[in-house]
Amino acid sequence: MNKKTLLSALLAICFAADQAFAQAPAVELPGFAAYADPVEENVEISESNGVIHWTGNSNTVNFYFHVANPGTLKIALLAKADAESKVKVAINGIDKIVIIPNNNDFANIPVLQTTIKKAGFYYVSLKGVEKKGNVYADVKAVSLSGTAVKDIQYNAKPWRRAASVHLNYPVPEGKNVEWFYGEIKVPEGEDKLGTYFMSCGFHRGYFGMQVNSPTERRIIFSVWDAGGEPEERSKVKYEDQVVMLAKGDSVDASGFGGEGTGGHSHWVYNWKAGNTYRFLMHSVPTGNTTTYTAYFYVPEHKEWKLIASFRAPKDGKYMGHLYSFLENFSFENGHLGRKGYFGNHWIKTNTGEWIELTKAKFSNDATAKAKDRLDYGGGAENGWFYLWNSGFKPANAQYGDQFERPATGTPPVIELPKF
Known part of the structure; x- marks a missing residue:
């Protein structure tokens, strides 16, 4: 092959590669699905406007996604600023500082290209470097293109909570569940803000514990009305409303x-x-x-505390559909992993028989079913069932998976207070 022919062949290969790259699919990671680390301060992730009011540089703004097919990936920002600014963009171990122009409209700003060598979770991280105006940038989206975009997964919805996951406990046929007992243990560091660890759920309600703020935690017990009204309790007929019969000392109770x-x-x-x-x-x-009626054992007092007692209309049966769950109910930290252990669940029937619940079926919510989030799981270890969600790591359980823990064989000893 002469030099002219070789040069023509190389040019043809380069042209074909450029054409293939140019025709590769592209996606936009929406600004409203981003997360700020370590906390969402001096920046707002708006459901309607994406990343806005970004005034501080003590945190990063991160866009997460999952690559199924390794390959080439080009990064661009759809951004604007009220005055020229500089933002550092990092992904896959490389970074580049880009200039965000003063513009009334969002501009497509090319950033960098990288090669993704293996499938898995990745994120594009933005950090403010320098600003002449009030904000580093308003970011509508991060644009991804290239061969690695094929079958890419990302959350295209403003719903930034992690997927909820559940343990469903089968009850032997013909047994009436008068009492339902369970335990929860949350490992240190897994008690993130906006998390509900629910131990004893049933067909009309749920009972567990929450992390509500940096300074407040709660024991929560709720029972649903009849009638199926989705939003406003004022629309529920009186005969369909749950009625509170009693509550413990210092317990707050209301409708929801x-x-x-x-x-x-x-x-x-x-x-x-x-x-x-x-x-x-x-x-x-x-x-x-x-x-x-829900009771919580207060270890500091070594006694059971009444939380509340509700009368549920249009029911007339013992507890059914027994389950536990793990839920992230805050949007701001839906990217942070959390994990809880659930175990030693027992039922006591209306005839006084104790039965240990050693099997559980895994399930998840609409967020997982829609594949908006892929980071969740559960299983059994160290004598407990466990559930986890978020953290952008691979799932280790799928809907319908069956778990089993070893039986202890020793029913709980319960001495309720006398009224």
């Missing part, structure tokens, strides 16, 4: 809406990661109603 409606109760209690906490539910059917 927004995720169905019903009766809510909570006790502010500073539970601690690393400790084991005990939960107990009781059900008493009468006619077409059932009274559900």
Whole structure:
């Protein structure tokens, strides 16, 4: 082959490669799905406007995604600023400082190209470097193109919570569940803000513990109304409303809406990661109603505390569909991993028989089913079931998976306070 022919061949190969790259699919990671680290301060992740009000540079703004097919990846920003600024963009171990122009409209700003060598989770990280105006940038999206975009997964919705995951406990056929007992242990560091660790759930309600703020934690017990109203309790007929019959000292109780409606109760209690906490539910059917009562064991006092007792209309049966769950209910830190252990669950039937629940079926919510998030899982280890979500790591469980823990064979000893 002469030099002219060789040169023509090389040019043809380069042209074909450029054409293939240019025709490769492109996606936009929306600004409203980003997360700020370590906290969402001096920046706002707006559902309608993406990354806005970015005034500080003590944090980074991160866009997460999952690559299924390794290959070439080009990064660009759809951004603008009120005055020229500089932002550092990092991905896959490389970074580049780019200039964000003063512009009223979002500009497509090419950043860098990298090669993704293996499948997995990645993120584009933005950090403010220099600004002449009020903000480093408003960011509408991060644009990804190249061969690595094929079958890429990312969250295209403003719903920034992690996927909720559940453990469903089968009950032997023909057994009436009058009592439902369970325990929770949260490892240190896994007690992130905006997390609900729920121990004793059933067909009309749920009972567990939450991290509500840096200074407040709660024991939560709620029971749903009848009727199926999704949002406003004021629209629920009186005969369909749950009625509070009793509540413990210092327990707050009220109605709730927004995720169905019903009766809510909570006790502010500073539970601690690393400790084991005990939960107990009781059900008493009468006619077409059932009274559900929740007790929490307070280790500092060495006694069971009444949280609340609700009468649920249009029910009239013992507890069914027993389950536990792990939920991230805050948007700002939906990227942070959390994990909880759930175990030693028992039921006591209306005939006084204790039955240990050693099997669980894994399930997840609409966020997981839609593949908006892929980072969740569960299983059994060290004698406990466990659930985890977020952290952008590969799932280790799928809907319908069956778990089993070893039986202890020793039912709980429970001495309730006398009223």
